[in-house]
Amino acid sequence: MKKIVKKHPLAIRWFHWVNFPVLAIMIWSGLLIYWANDVYKVGFGDKTLLKFFPDSFYKAFNIPFRLAEGMAYHFVFMWLFFINGFAYVLYTVISGEWRYLLPNRHSFKEAWQVLLHDLRIRKAKPPQGKYNAAQRVAYSAIIVMGIGSVITGLAIYKPVQLWWLCAICGGYAFARIIHFVLTIGYSLFFVIHIIQVILAGWNNFRAMITGFEVEKTKDDIPVVPSSLSEAVPVAQAVPVTQAGPDEEQPAN
Amino acid sequence: MANFFKNLFVRNSKLTTDQLIVKKTIISFFFFFLLSGAAFWGWKWLQGQSSDGAFGSGIKPPLRTVLNKNEKFFNNWLSDKHLAKAFPLSAAAKNVRVNGDLGLGNNFDPATWKLYVIKAKGDTLALTLDDIKKLPKTEIIFDFKCIEGWSQVTHWGGVKFSDFVKAYGLTAETSMKYLGLNTPDEEYYVGIDMPSAMHPQTLLCYEMNGQPLPMNQGYPLRLIIPVKYGIKSIKRIGTMYFDNERPPDYWAERGYDYFSGL
Incomplete structure (x- = not known):
């Protein structure tokens, strides 16, 4: 027996899919800007482990000598990025969706269990719900990161007029570092997000477009916690859904 | 295949759960691809703009x-x-x-x-x-x-x-x-x-x-x-x-x- 269960409201699907290309354009145009002063690297002492970015990377994405163009795109699409993000936060607050998204007091412990489970270290599956604990932490963190990008971005954009904002960010040069690190964060988020979506499968992915998930239930088995199932007479259980005859079933 | 499209015009209450899933999925993906196409077209339109001007050449x-x-x-x-x-x-x-x-x-x-x-x-x-x-x-x-x-x-x-x-x-x-x-x-x-x-x-x-x-x-x-x-x-x-x-x-x-x- 299958059952259609509403998962993502239309508004959230819009915000999600608008954000995807807009953030991509922000990261790309950000690279065009960063190239003009590409001083960041990871290493210790004189040893460089990772240079942001190798010339081959710049070449592959046609980055060099496009600073003016990068600034133009960045300072146009920043509005879409901001408005979409702001509307999303506003929506989650007003609709009550925030209840599924904000971590609660169990989340941080459970998020750890999700990680161990996903890495095949821990067998037991942590509670999923609409979003599991790791998702709650990740999806809330990404909003904090977004706010951080807007604040540090404004601090770099108008460091004299918004001098107080620049000061909060630890000065001009440090604000630029935070802004950059947050972008690396988005890129890592994106990679993990894609892997998780692939692992979670079609039903989960479809929900981000259609809004619903398909739940499989068995007709006669009551949906009750296993510890209670012996105590509850089977006959009292009511099937969760009623569905028409399965004639003319389209091939999936 | 024909049923796919026939069902698009059948009322939801007359469909089985499986048929309804297919119908809703088709409709949602249709709009998803339509809007993605529109966004892509918008980007192409922007790229196609001439960027020569008295001020700010190189910028659309x-x-x-x-x-x-x-x-x-x-x-x-x-x-x-x-x-x-x-x-x-x-x-x-x-x-x-x-x-x-x-x-x-x-x-x-x-x-x-x-x-x-x-x-x-x-x-x-x-x-x-x-x-x-x-x-x-x-x-x-x-x-x-x-x-x-x-x-x-x-x-x-x-x-x-x-x-x-x-x-x-x-x-x-x-x-x-x-x-x-x-x-x-x-x-x-x-x-x-x-x-x-x-x-x-x-x-x-x-x-x-x-x-x-x-x-x-x-x-x-x-x-x-x-x-x-x-x-x-x-x-x-x-x-x-x-x-x-x-x-x-x-x-x-x-x-x-x-x-x-x-």
Whole structure:
């Protein structure tokens, strides 16, 4: 027996899919800007482990000598990025969706269990719900990161007029570092997000477009916690859904 | 396959769960691809725009339209009370970065240099460095910001542009919207909106680290304008003029923001 269960409201699907290309354009145009002063690297002492970015990377994405163009795109699409993000936060607050998204007091412990489970270290599956604990932490963190990008971005954009904002960010040069690190964060988020979506499968992915998930239930088995199932007479259980005859079933 | 499309026109209540799932999925994906296509088309349209223009070549006109609005919007914050942060003398770099030599070549003769202030047609002031140096001196130590993304705390000395205006009776001229500055060889040139030029930290600068400007920093006189990116701090000013139209600007012609305000 299958059952259609509403998962993502239309508004959230819009915000999600608008954000995807807009953030991509922000990261790309950000690279065009960063190239003009590409001083960041990871290493210790004189040893460089990772240079942001190798010339081959710049070449592959046609980055060099496009600073003016990068600034133009960045300072146009920043509005879409901001408005979409702001509307999303506003929506989650007003609709009550925030209840599924904000971590609660169990989340941080459970998020750890999700990680161990996903890495095949821990067998037991942590509670999923609409979003599991790791998702709650990740999806809330990404909003904090977004706010951080807007604040540090404004601090770099108008460091004299918004001098107080620049000061909060630890000065001009440090604000630029935070802004950059947050972008690396988005890129890592994106990679993990894609892997998780692939692992979670079609039903989960479809929900981000259609809004619903398909739940499989068995007709006669009551949906009750296993510890209670012996105590509850089977006959009292009511099937969760009623569905028409399965004639003319389209091939999936 | 035919059932797929037939079911699109059957009421939901008449469908099995499986049929309903397929119907809803098809409809949602149809709109998803339609909107993705529209977004992609919008991007292609933007890419297809010609980017040649009097101002800001290399930048697509629709982008430039928004950028001009940005300038107006963020100009609301521009205030003589908003100052670039001042640093202690000890923070000033001894080795000041040199990042451009446009307008500094072409057999410049320091002995014959004068600052030409074009007040009106046929009414030009010709000032020597001493004429400028005798005005009250202002020093500033601030974080000089290059549009490339680097910044450096540097120490400059000169006369406030607003003091210069008062001393040489240019108040009427500065009621115009823009200030134009060119190098003596006219190879480099900037246009600056008057409120930014009159900002209390804007200097006609003749000293760096307490010494006369080095040649590569624009000897004998350059602009230091902390409320803008370094591209506006023109080295070696030869002529100064005033206009209600935007004066030509070297980097704006190459796609950079005309205002370039910080």
